Amino acid sequence: MKPIDPRLLRYARATRFFLIAVVVLGVAGAGLVVAQAMLIAEVVVGAFQKGFSLGDLGTELVLLAVVAAGRALVSWLTELAAHRASAAVKSELRGRLLERAGQLGPGWLTGHGVSPARRAWGRTGSLVSLATRGVDALDDYFSRYLPQLGLAVVVPVAVLARIVTEDWVSAAIIVVTLPLIPVFMILIGWATQNRMDRQWRLLSRLSGHFLDVVAGLPTLKVFGRAKAQAESIRQITGEYRQATMRTLRIAFLSSFALELLATLSVALVAVTIGMRLVHGDMDLYVGLVILVLAPEAYLPLRQVGAQYHAAAEGLAAAEEIFEVLETPVRATGDAAAPSGTLSVEGVTVRYPGRASDAVSGVSFAVEPGETVALVGPSGVGKSTLLDVVLGFVEPAEGRVRVGGVDLADVSPERWRERIAWVPQRPHLYAGSIADNVRLARPDADDASLRGALRDGGAWEFVSA
Secondary structure: OOOOOHHHHHHOOHHHHHHHHHHHHHHHHHHHHHHHHHHHHHHHHHHHHOOOOOOOOHHHHHHHHHHHHHHHHHHHHHHHHHHHHHHHHHHHHHHHHHHHHHHHHHHHHOOOOOOHHHHHHHOHHHHHHHHHHHHHOHHHHHHHHHHHHHHHHHHHHHHHHHHHOOOHHHHHHHHHHOOHHHHHHHHHHHHHHHHHHHHHHHHHHHHHHHHHHHHOHHHHHHOOOHHHHHHHHHHHHHHHHHHHHHHHHHHHHHHHHHHHHHHHHHHHHHHHHHHHHHOOOOOHHHHHHHHHHHHHHHHHHHHHHHHHHHHHHHHHHHHHHHHHHOOOOOOOOOEOOOOOOEEEEEEEEOOOOOOOOOEEEEEEEEOOOOOOOOOOOOOOOHHHHHHHHHOOOOOOEEEEEEOOEEHHHEOHHHHHOOOOOOOOOOOOOOOOHHHHHOOOOOOOOHHHHHHHHHHOOOHHHHHO
């Protein structure tokens, strides 16, 4: 992922305003850095070279305090904007992710309809991990990395512009040594990104496997395989721990390398200034301004390198989030859902990467009010046919008609509003029984609610 991925601007509108705020606050912060260096130099020169008293330096000291308070205010505003943008972006991305998962349908969630290379996506556990921890991992990206990246763009330029007006030699040293930090950051970033991608894949694998084990725990207990799965989870957890430690090792080593490079660069500037001060070739005020500003030129870049590691997990997760959001959804119509006979005409479904058809040449018709049962052993394609009727899977051959209208021309949202579906393992969601019954009609009154419970054979149980 790039430092600022254009897809973030497309999928999360709050990012645009945040980037503008980061640039504006970065410019303000850069101006305050330069002002602070000049005031410090004036105070030191006035006190030690000109012998001014504390009262004589009162104006400079007050201005210095104001500038320090201004830098603190800019830092607080940046952090505030970062946290607000992070919350807005996470909410928007999470909503888009769940919306796209709903559009892709249960076939995508179970790994059907995707290539074998991407079938790992089709695990509910991976999606849960992506929508929770994956989206939350963007916190560090917005609250730490992006603000520091804004400062790294603005502050070194402002500092160099001020230094070059006073001493071109020091400016030349900074211009030569400053690009070395981004070069090392890029080299280290490549290694770190590969590690983080592997770490995130391991976490997704662990989440998916754990959810599968929990869902199938009763069956595993019956066949005495629960302990074997526990050992499998322990092994994956160990691999994830080792991957995390390897990533941290790179992070610590890279931070040390960047700190050493920046320290040596500042020391080189300081040595040249010291030699010229000793020989009387430089004014003390100019030397102090440069000495105070030189570390400020390197600091934002060093911080970007350090914060990159904090945001690396979020960057890896964002790549998978964008891959899901960019997964194409089958084209659908926008016609209203008609009434009438449901006709399945020669439907054949073949999933990518499969040698055989999941469903082959199936035809049947269901009249209004008629009850039809799809009967067959597990794996013959009953669920696939239901996915076709629901509009989640597009048949390779054949078509589905409703009242003589091709289902491909009907709005899927309007069509699904007319369908009631109970899964093989019904689940009560958080809330009251009434909330669960009202999922189809949130505005249903109590009389309709009781009628639905009676029709479903649940009234005696609920009223007991």
